[in-house]
Amino acid sequence: MNNEMKLSFSSYSSNESFARATVAAFVAQLDPTIEELSDLKTAVSEAVTNCIVHAYRDAIGMVYITASISKDRRITVKIRDKGCGIPDIAKAMEPLFSTGGEERAGLGFSVMESFTDSLRVRSKVGQGTTIIMHKKLAGRLSGFAR
Amino acid sequence: MGVRFVLKDDHLTAILSGEIDHHAASGMREEIDRKAGQAKPKLLTLDFSQVTFMDSSGIGLIMGRYRLMQALRGSLTVLDLSQQMKRVVNLSGVGQLVPLENSRPPRKPKASAKSKPKETIPETVEQEPPQPEEESRDIYSHSEWENQEKKEVMVHE
Numbered sequence: 001m002n003n004e005m006k007l008s009f010s011s012y013s014s015n016e017s018f019a020r021a022t023v024a025a026f027v028a029q030l031d032p033t034i035e036e037l038s039d040l041k042t043a044v045s046e047a048v049t050n051c052i053v054h055a056y057r058d059a060i061g062m063v064y065i066t067a068s069i070s071k072d073r074r075i076t077v078k079i080r081d082k083g084c085g086i087p088d089i090a091k092a093m094e095p096l097f098s099t100g101g102e103e104r105a106g107l108g109f110s111v112m113e114s115f116t117d118s119l120r121v122r123s124k125v126g127q128g129t130t131i132i133m134h135k136k137l138a139g140r141l142s143g144f145a146r
Numbered sequence: 147m148g149v150r151f152v153l154k155d156d157h158l159t160a161i162l163s164g165e166i167d168h169h170a171a172s173g174m175r176e177e178i179d180r181k182a183g184q185a186k187p188k189l190l191t192l193d194f195s196q197v198t199f200m201d202s203s204g205i206g207l208i209m210g211r212y213r214l215m216q217a218l219r220g221s222l223t224v225l226d227l228s229q230q231m232k233r234v235v236n237l238s239g240v241g242q243l244v245p246l247e248n249s250r251p252p253r254k255p256k257a258s259a260k261s262k263p264k265e266t267i268p269e270t271v272e273q274e275p276p277q278p279e280e281e282s283r284d285i286y287s288h289s290e291w292e293n294q295e296k297k298e299v300m301v302h303e
Contacts, residue, residue, distance in 0.1 A: 013169035
C-alpha cells in the first residue's frame with residue numbers, strides 16, 4: 001500500500017506557505033534533490049493559490065490535499081476544493097489567461113504542467129475542482145525507507 | 147520577509163527577501179509602489195538574491211512593476227534570480243521586456259564554468275571533479291556517510 005497523508009485547511013492566503021511546506025516535508029522521506037523538492041513546492045503553491053484566488057473568490061472554504069508516495073518514488077498530489085468550479089477548463093489552462101486581475105500572470109497551470117510529469121484537472125461548476133499531479137523522482141542508490 | 151530599500155540618486159533598489167507567493171507578493175507590491183511613488187526613480191531594481199522561493203506570483207510582481215516604471219518613464223531591472231526562479235520567469239515573456247541580471251557567478255560549479263570570463267585558473271581545473279558541495283544538505287548518519295561516495299556523483303544530475 002502507498003504511503004499517504006491528508007491535509008485540510010481554510011483558504012486563507014496565509015496558508016499557502018504552510019500547504020507547500022507540509023507537502024514538501026512529507027515527500028522529504030524520499031530524499032529528493034533540492035530541485036525536485038522546489039519543483040513540487042512550486043506546483044503545489046500554484047494549485048493552492050488557484051483555490052484561494054478563484055475557487056473561493058469571495059469566501060473562505062476548505063482546501064483538501066492528499067499526497068501519496070510509492071516505493072518506486074512516484075509522488076501523487078491531489079488538491080481539491082468545493083468552490084465555484086471552472087466553466088471552461090481548456091480556456092483556464094491557456095497560458096496567460098487569467099480572471100484574477102492584472103497582478104496575476106495567468107501562468108498557474110503552465111507552471112504546474114512544466115514542474116510535474118502529469119497534470120489532470122476535473123471540475124464541475126458550483127461543486128468544485130480537483131487537480132491531480134504526478135511526479136516521479138530520479139533514482140537513488142538506496143531506496144525507500146532510510 | 148519583506149522589502150528593504152536602497153536609494154542612490156535616481157536608482158531605487160528593492161531587496162526582496164523570504165518567499166514570494168500570492169500572499170507575500172501583495173504586501174511587497176504595496177511597499178514597492180509606495181516607495182517608488184515617493185522617490186520617482188529613473189531605475190528600479192528588484193533584487194531577488196535573498197528570496198528563497200517564488201511561484202508565478204513573482205511574474206505578476208515583476209510585470210506590475212514594469213508597468214509602474216513605464217508610467218514613471220523609468221526602467222526596471224531584475225537582479226539575481228535563482229535557477230528555479232528563472233525557470234518560472236521563462237514561462238512568461240517577461241524576460242524580453244525586463245533585463246534579468248546577475249551580480250555574482252551562479253553557485254554551482256557546473257554552471258559557473260561557462261560564465262566566469264575573468265577566470266585565471268588554468269583550464270585543467272575546470273574539469274569538474276565530483277565535489278562534495280552538498281555536504282550541508284542533509285542528515286545521513288555516520289555509517290551512511292561511509293557509503294556515500296557513489297551517491298555524491300548522482301547528486302549533481
